[in-house]
Amino acid sequence: MRNLLRKNMFFVALLIVFLVSVLVFGAERYPVRSLNNIVFSSAGGGTDVVNRFLASKLEPILKQRMIVSNMPGGLGGTAAEYVWTQKHDGYTVLGCSETITTFLVNNATKHGSADWQFFIACGSPGVIAVDAKSPYNTVQDLIAAAAQNPGKIKIANSGKGKLWHLKASILERSANVKFMHVPYNGSNPAIISVLSGETDAVSAALGEVSEHVRAGKLKVLVITEDTPVKDQAYAKVPLLTDLYPESAKYFPLRQWLGFAVPKDTPAAIIGILEDAFKKVMNDPETDKFMDQQFMEKLALYGQEANKFALGMEVNISWISHLLGVSTVDPATLNMPKPAWVE
Numbered sequence: 197m198r199n200l201l202r203k204n205m206f207f208v209a210l211l212i213v214f215l216v217s218v219l220v221f222g223a224e225r226y227p228v229r230s231l232n233n234i235v236f237s238s239a240g241g242g243t244d245v246v247n248r249f250l251a252s253k254l255e256p257i258l259k260q261r262m263i264v265s266n267m268p269g270g271l272g273g274t275a276a277e278y279v280w281t282q283k284h285d286g287y288t289v290l291g292c293s294e295t296i297t298t299f300l301v302n303n304a305t306k307h308g309s310a311d312w313q314f315f316i317a318c319g320s321p322g323v324i325a326v327d328a329k330s331p332y333n334t335v336q337d338l339i340a341a342a343a344q345n346p347g348k349i350k351i352a353n354s355g356k357g358k359l360w361h362l363k364a365s366i367l368e369r370s371a372n373v374k375f376m377h378v379p380y381n382g383s384n385p386a387i388i389s390v391l392s393g394e395t396d397a398v399s400a401a402l403g404e405v406s407e408h409v410r411a412g413k414l415k416v417l418v419i420t421e422d423t424p425v426k427d428q429a430y431a432k433v434p435l436l437t438d439l440y441p442e443s444a445k446y447f448p449l450r451q452w453l454g455f456a457v458p459k460d461t462p463a464a465i466i467g468i469l470e471d472a473f474k475k476v477m478n479d480p481e482t483d484k485f486m487d488q489q490f491m492e493k494l495a496l497y498g499q500e501a502n503k504f505a506l507g508m509e510v511n512i513s514w515i516s517h518l519l520g521v522s523t524v525d526p527a528t529l530n531m532p533k534p535a536w537v538e
Contacts, residue, residue: 226286226465230261233455235291236275238268240384241354242401242489246317246453247291249485253476258468264291268381271355272296273304280307284458286465294319294452295358297509300529301522302357309509312456313466314501315473318491319451320403322363322420323433324351327390328413330397335367335418335434338397342373350376350395352386357521359451360386362512363420363436364399365519366449370440390414401451402430403489422447427490445536446515452494452504470497510534 233251237243244266251262267275272295282288290296290312300308324335332338342349353361356379368375378395380386383404389395391413398405402425408414419425422437422444437444457466476482477495486493496504510531516522518537527533 226468227258227260229287230263231258231286232288233262233264233291234275234279234288235264235266236268236272236295237266237293237354238380238382238384239266241382242320242404242451243291243293243295243453244382244384245403245489246491247455249482250317250455250473250476253479253482254472257472257475262289271298271302271304271357273299276305276307280305280311280458284461286457286461286469289455289457289469291455293359293454294450294505294508294512295355296456297505297512298357298359298516298522300509301513301516301524301526303523309502309505311459312502312505313459313461313498314454314456314496314505315469316452316454316494316496316501316504317473317477318453318486318489318493318495320401320453320489320491321423321425322360322399322451323402323405323416324364324367324397324399324418324420325387325390325405325409325414325416326397327393328415330415332397332417333415335439338417339367339371339373341396342368342371342375346374347376349397350378352378352380352389352395352398354383354386354400355379355381357516357523359449359512360399360401362515362519362521363449365521366443366446366515367418367420367436367440369519370436370443387414401490403491406490421450425490449512449515452496452508453491454494454496454501473497 233247235244235247248264251264254262279288279290297309299305326332351364383400386398390398405414416433419433420436511534513526513531517526
């Protein structure tokens with residue numbers, strides 16, 4: 197009996213050693229095949245553009261392809277749930293933005309910021325832009341038109357409850373007017389709606405509209421931030437917080453772009469992704485790309501990235517609630533009120 201017990205204990209110990217060896221060896225060899233980057237918004241928007249750039253720079257470092265695919269819908273929740281249902285082995289990543297911090301309050305998915313490990317690359321300032329031929333040459337013109345035609349001035353955004361919807365809503369509340377907010381599956385179709393005359397204006401990132409501005413197709417009326425844009429071409433464009441100082445309580449409220457993996461992905465694999473991500477962030481070509489896209493480098497990963505995302509999740513959830521945009525009361529999610537909430 198004792199011999200049998202010893203044999204069983206020996207085999208159990210051997211099995212444990214084998215399993216640990218497999219895990220360690222697998223992590224050391226990772227990746228051995230292509231990775232899939234599932235972007236939760238449509239092609240052509242900031243999240244898509246940044247993830248395609250990151251993929252192109254990560255591939256030679258990881259020595260494997262990173263295939264980028266778009267899966268818009270469900271306020272980003274469709275792609276997030278898809279990634280979550282795949283093996284948490286580092287081979288399927290979620291191309292995401294700050295929209296992930298709105299998931300819980302918008303009931304897009306049950307997986308919030310605490311469930312993910314983030315790799316945050318950069319972000320671009322927010323703006324509201326109109327067609328170059330629009331009769332609105334200043335933000336005051338746009339506001340005056342909204343005052344005269346309540347609920348009829350159409351402002352496009354990348355999705356209900358997302359950052360650009362919130363920023364247009366802050367302008368709306370600050371100016372005491374009523375816009376018609378028109379959601380699309382990403383910023384690119386929202387921008388196209390303005391160019392086609394379907395909507396009157398678009399709330400988006402400067403990096404997303406910049407090429408159209410350079411081409412003379414769009415003009416920027418206001419920067420929906422509390423700090424100026426560094427590029428002198430936009431030095432005369434007013435800040436939302438300068439026009440309406442009371443709106444400053446909502447800021448900083450910034451865009452960020454990057455990718456994420458489920459938090460329970462093996463630590464060794466996350467470490468390999470972090471090392472590769474750091475190399476991309478330190479690449480001079482990355483700085484050049486970000487300058488062209490009017491983006492500020494953030495280069496956050498590990499605990500710092502997660503703390504950043506969790507902090508924004510609380511802030512943006514309460515902003516959504518106070519603006520009447522959110523689906524779920526953040527108090528029911530046990531999110532503490534930020535200090536600025538009255």
